[in-house]
Amino acid sequence: MDAFSIQYTGGQTSAVVWKESGVFYITIGSSTTSYNLSESTKDTIGELVSLLDALTDVACTLIAPTGTFSSLLNDISQDHKADIKTAIYYAGYNNYSSPKKVTELLGVNPTDIKNSWLDEADNDIESYTGKKFRLQTLTSQSIDVSKRFISTNNDFEHYGILKGNAYYIEDYAPLASLSSLTIDGISVTPSYAILDCGEIILTSQAEASAWIPGKSKATLSITYGYSQDSNEGGLASEYSTLFTAVKYLHASFSESKASGSAATRQHADVVYSVEMESSEEAKTRKEWYSRMKDIKKTLGASMKYVFV
Numbered sequence: 001m002d003a004f005s006i007q008y009t010g011g012q013t014s015a016v017v018w019k020e021s022g023v024f025y026i027t028i029g030s031s032t033t034s035y036n037l038s039e040s041t042k043d044t045i046g047e048l049v050s051l052l053d054a055l056t057d058v059a060c061t062l063i064a065p066t067g068t069f070s071s072l073l074n075d076i077s078q079d080h081k082a083d084i085k086t087a088i089y090y091a092g093y094n095n096y097s098s099p100k101k102v103t104e105l106l107g108v109n110p111t112d113i114k115n116s117w118l119d120e121a122d123n124d125i126e127s128y129t130g131k132k133f134r135l136q137t138l139t140s141q142s143i144d145v146s147k148r149f150i151s152t153n154n155d156f157e158h159y160g161i162l163k164g165n166a167y168y169i170e171d172y173a174p175l176a177s178l179s180s181l182t183i184d185g186i187s188v189t190p191s192y193a194i195l196d197c198g199e200i201i202l203t204s205q206a207e208a209s210a211w212i213p214g215k216s217k218a219t220l221s222i223t224y225g226y227s228q229d230s231n232e233g234g235l236a237s238e239y240s241t242l243f244t245a246v247k248y249l250h251a252s253f254s255e256s257k258a259s260g261s262a263a264t265r266q267h268a269d270v271v272y273s274v275e276m277e278s279s280e281e282a283k284t285r286k287e288w289y290s291r292m293k294d295i296k297k298t299l300g301a302s303m304k305y306v307f308v
Contacts, residue, residue: 002063002115003073003093004049007083007170008056016081017089019073020100024048026055028082038069045093046071058084064093075100076117081108082247090115096122096233097134105245113248121243124296129300133236134227135176139221143169147213151199166201167211172224173198180221183208232299239295242288249281 008015024035042048046066053060064086072093080103082089092115099110116118119271175195181188192206226232
């Protein structure tokens, strides 16, 4: 998603930006200014944009909601900085991959990587798996209890529960933490409930003893999804990187062919001409597609893709 746009229009010969390890950098000519995004005066994108826009001959325009945390900004590699002298650069945020990962794979300028491609990659892997690969938080979310998501049996003996009552929260698996739960107006102590992937299991200590189909109304505050540094998060990031790289290659070679030029494109340390696309670049894409297929298989498809 687009976070903000930025361009330098002054007289210096060069101007670039990059972002790594929670710090945003802008270099104009020989002068570099850094912004630690964990500091309270820079921890939202709105605040960062105000500081950047105040620099001489820098036009920085906010696109994302002003209160968005600046820690969510996508990384931009120091080895492949974004050139803001020759064109407007659109910084992105909250994607599974980043311009840093894609440009280090392709060896191109981050201005060539569209944030919409990163968004498409995220949507693709989320739609296929039905999962989130960054932790999400919901506060005071209301749900109607459905019979088909209730388990009431002896399946929970491994938790030390002789007979348990559980509810599967379909849209929010896996559950990471539960901070509050109310069932039919009865407040349940979070520690008296056990989280098992997408299930909330009520123990014998819980103030509400059962999820009752067709009757219960529940309100909960939860954190769900996979953490960014989990194995699943890493695989989703790799998938998004390869998906975006493929989008770049498609766009790049299509543009060159349409223009009728003999332009070249670089992938890693290899420079390809338009004429080489059908062999070398096609081979690369085939390898990436194979890896993407393996990642999807590992992460698993959503139940909505299972047909009987």
